[in-house]
Amino acid sequence: MTPKTLISPSVKWMILSLSTMTFGAGFVFPFYLIFIKEMSGNFTEFGIAFGLFTLFFTYLNRLFNSSSERYGRKAFLLAGTWGTAFLFLLFPIVSSVWQIYVLQIALGTFGAMQKTSKAFIADMTEGNQRGELIGRYHFGGSLFSGAAVIVGGVLIDFFTLDLIFYLGSFVVFFSGLMLIPVKESRVTS
């Protein structure tokens, strides 16, 4: 076990940011599937929309992770987080399937950018810290998103699905702000 004092504030803030991001996105995610189904007239269009996301996410994941070596991981992480926040703002106002396709591609792209977070954590922590650290902080985030999904469902029933996108967007944007105190560094071990 690693004593807590060894965790730098940068790491703390970054993992907090990631947990908040998980929370915000986790809040939106299950309902966003219903939204896509609603917008697309049939399961074919739903499949295309969802497949586009996965394809771009997977392909760009590789690209971004390798280029983050050169340009810095924080830039990618922030771009991915804020990009997602901006995209969520578009969901309530789109009206046709092709717009959904475009959004899905963009969402896959920004999602892939965020995945530099893993390498980022690895950079900033020592081998024996990582597992416990990530586990500890993500525990809180995931617990909250579980509760948030339940609350989200009730909110949608009483208001609209669109509200969830706005709430989610705000939380995700806020998680980006939590990256302010994060300084990029590499622990070499």
Place this chain on the structure above:
Amino acid sequence: MRKRFWVGGILLYSAALTASVLIWLSASEPLIASDVNRLMSGRVHGIVSVKTTADIAAALDKAKKKNLKIAISGARHSQGGHSFYDGAIILDMTKYNQILQLDPVNKIIRVQSGATWGDIQEHIHPHGLSIRVMQSSNIFTIGGSISANVHGRDLHEGLLIDTIESFRLMISDGRIIQVSRTENAEWFPLVIGGYGLFGVVLDADIRLTDDQTYVERTIPLSVEQFPDYFIEHVKDNPDVRLTVARLSTAPSSFLQEMYLMNYEKTALPLPTNSPALEEERAVELTKFLFNLSRKFDWGKNVTWSLQKRLFASETGTIVSRNIAMRPEIQFLEYRDVQRTDILQEYFVPLDRFVPFVVGLGELVLENRLNLVNITVRYVPKNEEALLSYAREESFAIVLLFNHKRSPREISHIERATQEMVDLALQHGGTYYLTYQLFPTDAQLNAAYPKAISFFVLKKKLDPDLLFMNEFYARYAR
């Protein structure tokens, strides 16, 4: 750089958030036309926001040149595609809403068809005048109300058709004709209650009445007591003006408890400084209660007992007719992706009310329908419109169901509706055409024996079928 970067990010995000919300609020589902409850929708050629008569003429011209259809929409609260048609040009009449002229001596107002009852109320209230017949809410347009030949809560007035003196109509060849009981009289019973299939109503002359002072009175009754009480104490009582009854949908008193709300004439004068018309109060609270009723049986119990207490406490309240005719409706606004509110209205002869309600209860339970709200009003016999639903003096029973929008669930309620229509027909009643297209052709013809001649006359007066909607497409042969 650092600080400026983050502040810039926050500002940019705030701007984007504001823009998104503004766009979202003003979005009006472009090119997808639907009813307010999104039960039916269609991809249309375009939506023309009509502001002048020339706009209408231009749209008709364009439709003829491009071989398109015209559908006419107002507040879009019909639920059977009466206000749109696949691939058609939709005339959105809501901005064509000028009050043209008020004759306070003869109590007649001339308004453009996109004006709402609310617009008229605001205009005539300072003159001490009031509307004779309108729906229980004032958000509907005059054109839409004429097309559905609506009825209201005033016992001593008939249907809307009774209060219409005349109107101007733009017909398929582009001409504007004046229609009244004496001029172009054959159009009168077709256009009123004709769902926009004969032309575009431009403006109408509507007869008004005096604003009066009423006192509210609430009478709790059982379903069995209601018809006799109504016939003995209400129907021919000249003092009772507006009346509406509510039937419980709460499991604890399902289709057993009722209360009747009367607005009775008093000798008290109108408040001298005729207060401004009130806006809706406590919309959010009512909306919340209504949502509880949609969702939960206990919500229905709570709402029913609150309603009873609230209305009982209002007994003795003095209101003007104009205030009484501005009831709340905003709380009914409902946007759920998966479910929708389904409205239906049945008309049954007064002496068939009890057996109809008993049969209705069985059908609702058998089909496990989520029945949220029921109101009962009185409709006198009136057969002036060709598609008249009031072939006999009746009770008009409005049902509000909350139902899933999935195709399977819709076909479930379609079958259940056909059973309810059969029930109404068995009791010598009818159903209202303004709602879903669920009833079969045979049911339509049984409830509206003149439907066949209505469709024949439509083809005669609009041979190219320029004016078109989903209702016509579904039933016309």
